[in-house]
Amino acid sequence: MSNIVILTGAGISAESGIETFRAETGLWAQHRVEDVATPEGFLRDPKLVVDFYNERRAQAAGATPNTAHEALARLEAAHRGDVLVVTQNVDDLHERGGTKNLIHMHGALNSALCGACDHRWPAPMQMAAGDTCPACSAPMARPDIVWFGEMPYQMDRIFTALGNADIFAAIGTSGNVYPAAGFVAEAARAGAHTLEINLEPSAVGSQFNEALLGPATQTVTTWVDEILSAG
Ligand code: BV8
Numbered sequence: 569m570s571n572i573v574i575l576t577g578a579g580i581s582a583e584s585g586i587e588t589f590r591a592e593t594g595l596w597a598q599h600r601v602e603d604v605a606t607p608e609g610f611l612r613d614p615k616l617v618v619d620f621y622n623e624r625r626a627q628a629a630g631a632t633p634n635t636a637h638e639a640l641a642r643l644e645a646a647h648r649g650d651v652l653v654v655t656q657n658v659d660d661l662h663e664r665g666g667t668k669n670l671i672h673m674h675g676a677l678n679s680a681l682c683g684a685c686d687h688r689w690p691a692p693m694q695m696a697a698g699d700t701c702p703a704c705s706a707p708m709a710r711p712d713i714v715w716f717g718e719m720p721y722q723m724d725r726i727f728t729a730l731g732n733a734d735i736f737a738a739i740g741t742s743g744n745v746y747p748a749a750g751f752v753a754e755a756a757r758a759g760a761h762t763l764e765i766n767l768e769p770s771a772v773g774s775q776f777n778e779a780l781l782g783p784a785t786q787t788v789t790t791w792v793d794e795i796l797s798a799g
Contacts, residue, residue: 569649570734572795573726574640575751576655576662579740579766580784584631586659590742595624606716614697614710621711622694624658625677629693633665636739636784639792641666646796652729656741656748658713673720673748679712688712720747733760737791740784743770752776765791 578588588594603609604620644651644667654671655662660678662670675681680691682701689702691711699709714720730736736755743749752762752775764776765787773779780787 570647571650571729571732572643572647572652572735572737573729573733573751573755573760574651574653575736575738575741575748576640576653576657577739577741577748578657579742580636580655580788581631581634581657581659581661582740583634583636583783583785584659584661586627586631586661588740588742590744601716605713607718610710610715618695618697618711621677621713625691625693628659628661628677631659631661633661634785636788637661637665637667639789641668643792643795644669648799649734650729650732654726654729654748654751656745671722671726673714673722673726675711675713675721677711677713680709681712682706683708683710723747726751727754730754730760731758733758735763735795736760737763737765738770738772738776739765739788741766741770743772763791 582588589596599620604617610617640653652669653662653667654673656674658675658677678691680689680695682704684706685701685704687701687703698707700707701709730751733755736752738752749772752772756762762776763778764770764773765780769779780791
């Protein structure tokens, strides 16, 4: 009975019509990361940052989970061992695709955070700079997103799962951002079989035992069917 840890990135949502970060027409091509995904950028121009995430929240709300999201939910429901999805994505397509055991390590568009008291609440579709916190009333609401230089969420739980993994799969991530890009090394140290599912090898592609190249809606479905038929 094998324990499986799956890391996903923007590539698993690409076929749902959500832009990735590093493609030529990607999100970062239109915005400087320092301006929209750092605490300094938020302090400098909170409206620019809040509007950037409002745009992405609307895009995510208009998207639907694809067969790769649904295949991972099928795996979790049918596999006898543990299945944990750790996503770098901030959209809610894994949840809407049926995944339950899920960690949003870089936060989530549908959550809002108070910069003063750390209270969290469901984000409205459109946030505005200076929105007040429903708990402490400070005008310090921000998107509940992990920006560069901030600590990703639930790292202890992630490292425990990596230490117990028999299989580690990274799906649709370019392996540019740490600590997520370091998870393959952590899983390999624990003796897990490591697999990269992507259109092309990522920046850490050489660290994986195996690669499945092709669009996630095909490769993830094939991989899940193989796992489930192996029992
Ligand atoms: C931290 C916010 C410390 C949410 C994001 C070590 C070495 C070097 C640098 C660092 C290091 N440690 C830390 C750093 C700094 C930094 C970092 O890694 N910088 C990089 C750029 C060098 N890391 C951090 O700052 C992290 N924090 O380490 O804190 C700390 C310690 C103590 C106390 C406090 C702090 C925080 C990182 C989180 C940053 N937030 N975003 C949002 O706006 O969405 S990162 C952003 O990029 C996204 O969240 C996303 O998760 C991430 C990675 O992008 P990908 O998901 O990989 O997407 P990308 O477009 O790049 O690639 C898409 C892939 O899909 C491609 O490979 C493509 O081929 C594939 N694909 C496309 N279509 C398909 C497909 N695959 C299959 N099918 C398809 N159809």
